[in-house]
Amino acid sequence: MTTLHEPTTPAAGPAPAAAPATVPTPTPDLTVWPATTTEPRPGDLRVGGVPLAEVADRFGTPAYVLDEAEVRHRCRTYRDAFPDADVLYAAKAFLCRAMARWVDEEGLGLDVCSAGELELAVTTGFPPERIVLHGNAKSPRDLDTALRLGVGRIVIDSPAEIARLAAAVGPDGHQKVMVRVVPGVSAGGHEKIRTGTDDQKFGLPIADGYAQHAIARILDQPQLHLTGLHCHLGSQITSVKPYLVAVRRLVGLMSRLYEQHGLVLPELDLGGGHGIAYRPGEEALDLTALARRVRAELTEACAAAGLPVPRLIIEPGRAVVGPAGIALYRVLAVKHTPEKVFVAVDGGMSDNPRPALYGVRYAPRLIGRRPGTAEPARMTVVGRHCEAGDVLAADVELPADIRPGDLLAVPVAGAYHLSMASAYNLVGRPPLIAVRDGLARLLVRRESLADLRSRDVGL
Numbered sequence: 001m002t003t004l005h006e007p008t009t010p011a012a013g014p015a016p017a018a019a020p021a022t023v024p025t026p027t028p029d030l031t032v033w034p035a036t037t038t039e040p041r042p043g044d045l046r047v048g049g050v051p052l053a054e055v056a057d058r059f060g061t062p063a064y065v066l067d068e069a070e071v072r073h074r075c076r077t078y079r080d081a082f083p084d085a086d087v088l089y090a091a092k093a094f095l096c097r098a099m100a101r102w103v104d105e106e107g108l109g110l111d112v113c114s115a116g117e118l119e120l121a122v123t124t125g126f127p128p129e130r131i132v133l134h135g136n137a138k139s140p141r142d143l144d145t146a147l148r149l150g151v152g153r154i155v156i157d158s159p160a161e162i163a164r165l166a167a168a169v170g171p172d173g174h175q176k177v178m179v180r181v182v183p184g185v186s187a188g189g190h191e192k193i194r195t196g197t198d199d200q201k202f203g204l205p206i207a208d209g210y211a212q213h214a215i216a217r218i219l220d221q222p223q224l225h226l227t228g229l230h231c232h233l234g235s236q237i238t239s240v241k242p243y244l245v246a247v248r249r250l251v252g253l254m255s256r257l258y259e260q261h262g263l264v265l266p267e268l269d270l271g272g273g274h275g276i277a278y279r280p281g282e283e284a285l286d287l288t289a290l291a292r293r294v295r296a297e298l299t300e301a302c303a304a305a306g307l308p309v310p311r312l313i314i315e316p317g318r319a320v321v322g323p324a325g326i327a328l329y330r331v332l333a334v335k336h337t338p339e340k341v342f343v344a345v346d347g348g349m350s351d352n353p354r355p356a357l358y359g360v361r362y363a364p365r366l367i368g369r370r371p372g373t374a375e376p377a378r379m380t381v382v383g384r385h386c387e388a389g390d391v392l393a394a395d396v397e398l399p400a401d402i403r404p405g406d407l408l409a410v411p412v413a414g415a416y417h418l419s420m421a422s423a424y425n426l427v428g429r430p431p432l433i434a435v436r437d438g439l440a441r442l443l444v445r446r447e448s449l450a451d452l453r454s455r456d457v458g459l
């Protein structure tokens with residue numbers, strides 16, 4: 001089978017300038033790389049005991065690498081930090097069959113938001129009762145699939161969904177549901193990923209009694225069993241404070257529901273959004289502090305309201321898989337302009353749309369050879385797509401002698417990359433390779449032209 005493009009072997013670029021006298025190689029800053037990362041020699045970066053350059057040679061580029069041990073370690077870190085809570089992995093960050101199996105084996109639940117994510121998980125053996133279905137606009141297929149497979153919880157996001165869902169469950173049926181509410185808290189790394197304020201599409205605002213009204217309607221539907229409230233404030237949140245405010249506001253609503261309906265809800269879902277560092281020195285959310293302070297806030301607020309403490313549920317996505325992923329690219333061209341040096345690689349916004357969407361920054365590294373002795377220079381790593389916005393890493397420091405044929409590795413590429421990948425320019429989505437204990441194995445193969453053509457049925 002021909003892949004869409006063979007591993008690139010580009011023509012030699014312009015000769016780099018003569019290098020000054022040798023300087024000691026600085027200790028590599030691997031703080032945002034998976035814990036298994038080593039660099040026995042400059043440029044010889046290894047993850048899970050596997051040289052990344054070997055992965056690029058064997059599977060071609062662009063390619064993604066996923067460190068299984070890092071994913072499992074992060075699942076365990078969550079379970080240890082939140083021993084008396086349900087931790088659900090947010091599949092939207094990235095999902096494939098292996099990921100579903102690892103998360104299942106590590107005892108987490110799963111947050112899905114489509115029939116596709118749900119079916120992939122369940123057909124991989126993930127217990128449906130440990131799955132929660134989200135979505136602000138669930139399709140009839142999403143609901144039918146959820147009911148057919150027996151999903152654990154369905155999170156109601158709008159009033160219109162109440163009657164639809166009740167009808168789909170049927171008068172003799174029974175489905176556990178939660179309600180997504182909006183606590184009016186602004187938090188998140190970018191306005192496009194802030195979902196805790198009333199001016200965005202998700203959930204039912206608490207503020208004007210909107211949520212309370214919808215909940216009253218749910219209580220009128222005997223086939224819908226309301227187990228709790230849900231909120232998701234946004235993504236890439238690095239402070240604990242917004243979660244504490246959300247806890248107070250959700251418990252406040254739970255207290256009013258108790259007064260009005262005598263209702264005691266056993267669950268409170270605080271969503272995900274836990275921020276990670278994409279570059280050395282950046283802040284990440286302190287999970288231990290989050291666990292300790294949320295538990296204290298919840299206990300205090302419930303005591304004040306005279307309510308039993310509900311079971312906490314959280315839904316991290318990015319913080320479980322983000323740091324475990326690495327993107328590998330081959331340099332295709334280096335362009336020196338009066339303004340900038342552009343390093344163009346064989347991937348881009350079709351595998352990583354985040355820079356174009358949110359302006360996020362990454363810290364790519366040259367791998368596969370020892371960098372020259374010339375002082376590093378500031379460069380902009382760009383993709384191969386037909387968009388000026390197709391920038392992967394603006395204004396980063398890279399070896400001055402970088403040239404076509406070189407390999408670049410970008411850490412913290414596990415979340416919202418492949419899951420948001422597209423068929424733009426028909427370059428095909430990259431493969432995903434798992435690494436562990438010195439072994440590399442293919443999890444998801446490269447998308448081929450035949451794959452793309454298989455849908456192109458009309459002439």
Ligand SMILES: Cc1ncc(COP(=O)(O)O)c(C=O)c1O
Nearest residue numbers: 090232235272273315316317318
């Ligand atoms: C309902 C819900 N839960 C969890 C998440 C996961 O967020 P993150 O990957 O930032 O942890 C999202 C992300 O959009 C979400 O919408």
